[in-house]
Amino acid sequence: MAEYRAGRLVKSLAGHDRGRLFIILKEEAEYVYLADGKTRTVTKPKRKKKKHVQISRTGDEVIMEALTGGGAVTDEQIRYFIRCCMKENPGR
Numbered sequence: 001m002a003e004y005r006a007g008r009l010v011k012s013l014a015g016h017d018r019g020r021l022f023i024i025l026k027e028e029a030e031y032v033y034l035a036d037g038k039t040r041t042v043t044k045p046k047r048k049k050k051k052h053v054q055i056s057r058t059g060d061e062v063i064m065e066a067l068t069g070g071g072a073v074t075d076e077q078i079r080y081f082i083r084c085c086m087k088e089n090p091g092r
Contacts, residue, residue, distance in 0.1 A: 004032055007064030009056040009085055012048065021082050022046065022053070023063060025073075037079035058085060 004027045012020050012034075022034035025045050032053060033045040040046040060081045066073045 004050060004055065005059065005064065006067035007061075008059040009082070010034065010053040011056065012052065013054055014052040015048070017046070021056075021085065023060070023078050023081065025067060035075070035078055036082060037075035037077075041075050042073055042078070056085075 004024060006024050006026060008024045010022050010024055010032070012018050012022065020036060022036050022040065024032050025035050025042065026033040030049060031047050032050055033047055034040060034053070035042050035045045060077075063073050063077060063081060065071070
């Protein structure tokens with residue numbers, strides 16, 4: 001079963017943001033809260049149903065540790081990580 005953990009990279013499968021990459025900030029029973037650092041910031045995350053996102057195998061350890069440990073994550077860190085993932089895998 002897919003593991004929805006804070007800090008994991010996901011791709012939106014449905015909605016007006018279909019195809020865009022996000023980072024999971026928080027996970028609840030049926031929903032995940034996502035940020036991309038641009039339109040969806042850490043202070044205003046996107047709430048999306050789990051069935052509408054595809055989990056990637058990658059995640060940023062620094063962001064994961066900060067989110068699980070109660071530390072702060074900035075929009076710049078999220079944008080940098082997503083940009084690096086897009087450079088490594090341009091077909092996403």
